[in-house]
Amino acid sequence: MLDIRWMRENRPALAEAMAKLHDAEAPWERALDLDEERRALIKQGESLREERNAGSKRIGNLFREKKADEANALKQRMGEIGSEIAQIDDQLRQVESSFHDAMMRIPNPPEEDVPVAPDEEGNVVVSQWGDLPGFDFEPQAHWDLGPQLDIIDFERGVATAGSRFYFLKGAGARLQRVLSNWFLDVHIQEHGFTELYPPMMVRGHAMEGTGNLPKFGENLYRDAEEDYWLIPTAEVSVTNLHRDEILEPGALPLYYVASTPCFRREKVSAGKDARGIKRVHQFQKVEMVKFVEPATGREELETLTRAAEVLLERLELPYRRVAIATGDLSFVAAIKYDLEVWAAGCQEWLEVSSCSLFRDFQARRANIRYRPREGARPEYVYTLNGSGLALPRVIIALLENNQRADGTIRLPEALASYLGGDLEIG
RNA sequence: GGAGGGAUGGCCGAGAGGACGAAGGCGGUUGUCUUGAAAACAACUGUGGCAGUGAUGUCACCGGGGGUUCGAAUCCCUCUCCCUCCGCCA
Numbered sequence: 032m033l034d035i036r037w038m039r040e041n042r043p044a045l046a047e048a049m050a051k052l053h054d055a056e057a058p059w060e061r062a063l064d065l066d067e068e069r070r071a072l073i074k075q076g077e078s079l080r081e082e083r084n085a086g087s088k089r090i091g092n093l094f095r096e097k098k099a100d101e102a103n104a105l106k107q108r109m110g111e112i113g114s115e116i117a118q119i120d121d122q123l124r125q126v127e128s129s130f131h132d133a134m135m136r137i138p139n140p141p142e143e144d145v146p147v148a149p150d151e152e153g154n155v156v157v158s159q160w161g162d163l164p165g166f167d168f169e170p171q172a173h174w175d176l177g178p179q180l181d182i183i184d185f186e187r188g189v190a191t192a193g194s195r196f197y198f199l200k201g202a203g204a205r206l207q208r209v210l211s212n213w214f215l216d217v218h219i220q221e222h223g224f225t226e227l228y229p230p231m232m233v234r235g236h237a238m239e240g241t242g243n244l245p246k247f248g249e250n251l252y253r254d255a256e257e258d259y260w261l262i263p264t265a266e267v268s269v270t271n272l273h274r275d276e277i278l279e280p281g282a283l284p285l286y287y288v289a290s291t292p293c294f295r296r297e298k299v300s301a302g303k304d305a306r307g308i309k310r311v312h313q314f315q316k317v318e319m320v321k322f323v324e325p326a327t328g329r330e331e332l333e334t335l336t337r338a339a340e341v342l343l344e345r346l347e348l349p350y351r352r353v354a355i356a357t358g359d360l361s362f363v364a365a366i367k368y369d370l371e372v373w374a375a376g377c378q379e380w381l382e383v384s385s386c387s388l389f390r391d392f393q394a395r396r397a398n399i400r401y402r403p404r405e406g407a408r409p410e411y412v413y414t415l416n417g418s419g420l421a422l423p424r425v426i427i428a429l430l431e432n433n434q435r436a437d438g439t440i441r442l443p444e445a446l447a448s449y450l451g452g453d454l455e456i457g
Numbered sequence: 458g459g460a461g462g463g464a465u466g467g468c469c470g471a472g473a474g475g476a477c478g479a480a481g482g483c484g485g486u487u488g489u490c491u492u493g494a495a496a497a498c499a500a501c502u503g504u505g506g507c508a509g510u511g512a513u514g515u516c517a518c519c520g521g522g523g524g525u526u527c528g529a530a531u532c533c534c535u536c537u538c539c540c541u542c543c544g545c546c547a
Contacts (some may be wrong), residue, residue, distance in 0.1 A: 070506095070507070070527065073506070073507060073516085074507065074508080076516085077506090077507070077515065077517085078515085078516090079518070080515090080516060081515065083527075083528080084516090084528085086527065086528085087475075087527055087528040088475075088476090088528085089527095090475080090528070091475040091476080091527095091528075092475085092476095094475085095476095097476090102527085103527095106527045106528095107526070107527080108527085109527035109528080110526095110527060112527085113526085113528090207494085234537095277504095282525045401541095409504090455486055
């Protein structure tokens with residue numbers, strides 16, 4: 032959510048930002064109109080209330096002075112004011128709810144240096160690491176390698192839970208668990224993150240805090256009976272950790288990391304990415320979340336992104352960093368880098384991390400503030416998050432890039448201590 | 458799942474239709490006293506909206522939402538959360 036005052040005072044900048052985002056539906060003009068109405072109604076209501084408060088006080092005094100007649104006359108007048116107030120409150124309620132709804136549907140303006148383009152065609156590769164692996168045979172895709180090695184079972188996954196579900200089995204399941212642990216340990220031990228085990232089902236308001244609701248409910252699973260929503264990423268629960276809090280001076284920055292399953296409806300066209308585990312309804316992901324002071328936002332984004340990149344480097348996986356263009360930016364992000372890893376079998380760059388700076392956009396929605404100094408007014412924090420990393424896709428890259436002609440796999444040395452030296456699959 | 462009891466400022470805790478933004482205590486800040494500290498004493502000590510350059514004014518807020526009333530922390534409805542006992546369970 033944006034600051035309505037900023038919107039009032041910076042109309043041209045706002046218009047320009049919205050144009051850059053190519054989001055024609057963003058109801059920012061409507062929000063500004065409703066804000067006018069809203070403030071007019073507040074003013075009217077308050078002056079009536081002022082009159083009523085004074086009147087009520089007088090009535091009390093009159094009764095105490097045994098002047099019942101005068102009191103009753105006043106009572107009648109106050110009754111009229113009361114119904115006027117009720118009428119204005121009704122109007123205000125409606126306007127306020129439309130206003131809030133409009134505000135919740137206005138996306139975050141992009142940072143100055145985000146590439147401007149209408150869609151993902153405008154994304155820019157800003158750096159690339161590692162050489163693409165070469166093969167003297169035709170490398171297989173993971174949807175062939177996995178079943179051959181008996182470490183991914185698609186058929187039984189589908190039979191059990193439907194399309195886009197799978198079992199990881201044996202060395203496959205173990206690899207995922209080990210990767211998750213290793214990622215967590217690196218973030219905790221080397222980058223100062225605190226591990227969390229967060230709720231994986233949350234209330235609707237938590238989803239609003241991170242910007243998943245109201246606009247993107249169709250991507251989420253929910254228990255309609257009890258108003259529980261399954262998290263599409265740990266970002267949701269972890270960002271809400273400090274909802275409605277005022278953090279004391281010195282508390283920032285706060286770094287958290289959590290490994291959780293993520294649940295997504297993925298209502299993309301039925302055929303797209305249907306094979307394998309590139310796009311599934313349930314996957315494991317290690318997520319980093321930062322709460323920081325506004326001035327440090329951009330450098331925190333850089334160190335966050337690096338914390339994810341380092342993992343890929345140690346896994347010897349070639350990757351590139353992509354700066355997301357304005358038209359492809361998510362609703363809540365002011366700037367975003369995707370990390371894409373090369374998968375030699377499907378011959379594709381796969382997104383395994385997405386690192387974003389939200390500025391105070393989420394903090395406003397979730398009401399997360401901090402006190403810059405003792406006694407100072409609370410201000411909204413900046414939030415950031417990034418995957419570090421998304422798991423099944425990392426497994427895809429490890430299998431496909433490290434395969435040998437006979438279909439066996441040699442895993443990178445970085446995992447040796449976590450696998451008890453057992454780096455061979457198959 | 459059943460039966461009860463709760464939710465008041467940073468914390469503890471009173472208040473049971475009007476004098477209540479809310480007693481009292483703790484904590485915090487400042488001052489007096491002191492060589493310094495402690496103690497004692499005194500004053501101050503919540504958040505947000507709206508209007509105003511500003512001093513300031515005004516409105517709202519006693520878990521959330523609705524209602525009754527001229528007037529609600531206080532009465533009614535509803536939701537959420539917490540506690541106790543029973544049942545069930547990892």
